[in-house]
Amino acid sequence: MQFPVVWRRSAATFAAATALILSGASAPAFAAQQPVKYVNLGDSYSAGWGSLAPTAAVNPAFGSPACLHGGPDDVALFDQLQSVALTGDYACAGATIGTTTSGIPTIAQQAAKASRDGALNSTTGLVTLTAGGNDVNFGQIIGACAADPSPTAVGCREAVAYGVQLANGVDVVGTVAKIRGYAANAKIAWLGYPQLFATAGESTTVIAGGGVMSAAAAAVFDKGTDQLNAVLAGKARSAGAQFVDVTPKFNGHEIGSSDSWFNLGQYTQFNFHPTADGYTQGYYPAMVSAIKPAQLVKG
Template structure:
């Protein structure tokens, strides 16, 4: 705190200012800080999906008012809600949808009933609503996991009981190959076409499974897969993040690595921040703690929203 220094003013200076006020002279006006206008896009990791479990199993999520139909499922409270509470941030729209793909960044047409909007379609809807425009200063998103069939890779690794997890290795390698084809540049370009002045932050994915050798590991693989498969799967997550990071930075966006914040809190650790159990669609998604203690601090420390405000 710097209050003592701030209040150590000389009597002469105080008297001079007081004299100006009493004389009716105008005093310098302090410019108000304008929060950065913020829009969130993305898939289930951006939509706060797992933060609802387990209490919302019978009513999983809510229908996003942006779509007016069963196209966009969201959860929360999550990192986006916490980010919005900062004085330096003003959330103008949350358009993230569980199950969203990067898909074709050129396709911004309306979403058919029952469909899940791609990232480009989310951005187009946000623009149509007036939430995403030239005044937008920040856009965040997670995307790419659905494009590489994240869920199917988990299934393949869970079914692999071989000593070297060869089946899991093949599945993760195929996922990384798919990641190389994800059009991150096109997606960033589409977003920037709606919000030319926005900082775009592409968030990564956390490692899901505790591995052997970690001090916090209770059971490597969390009982979902073998220790060997868990190590392979987590390595695949690192490779996916590396591909997305390289593509995002090349496109002029920032990549936010959240994995370090989740270290020691994977599935199978003594204090997991992930859903696992009879939660069906919530499984393998962060809990409320994962969003508040994992994603949120990673966003704050990397994006530094206070530096984006304008006077």
């Protein structure tokens, strides 16, 4: 009896597989997927500053009081994903893109240290960071807006405009290039900043400006945050990096809302930084949604 061609091939394949099993030889295995190697850099918003206020600690990556970070945050949650393996977290509160006189490592210095430690290299698949806020004197702008009682927030507008001017000079492109020089194959995700203050007319607003500044100044400041994000986004994309907008995730959770995700009050060093909820319910889902880490996994 002659088997059909298809059956003969199937029988031959089955016989070969049976022979392998009986002989103790193992069949070829599928290569296990390796999680994407991940490095975090950046300023206080990358460092989880305020996530466990009033607790803060020296970042062990530097072992110096010049580099402080907070508690568990979005980066820690990201590391718990099966598709991600954090090889180094070098973010420091107060970090800048440009030069610093406070001894806090700049973004470029963080990347260089990560490279020396072997955490940032050609096998790195993902780098995240927030940066730029300190370069435009974010804190000083908040102070100027808080001190402005004018009905149209004239002083706040001037401070914000100067901050946007400074943002245009921030070297995002050069920073991305330096990171890519250490990690040529990495996806670089530049995360933005959330709007800080609840404004008039929002359904969740309890007090516009959160009691920190007038309703008019709060609206101007939030618009300034949007402008800063827009500048950073444009520069990041032109450098081949991804920009991650986190503002939608924080809608309804600004300072002055009924469910704020920001520190404000007793522990002043953490003021205007996210709480644990801000990092885990704001930044983390924004990162997962935009970065899609499972798609970066290598077979």
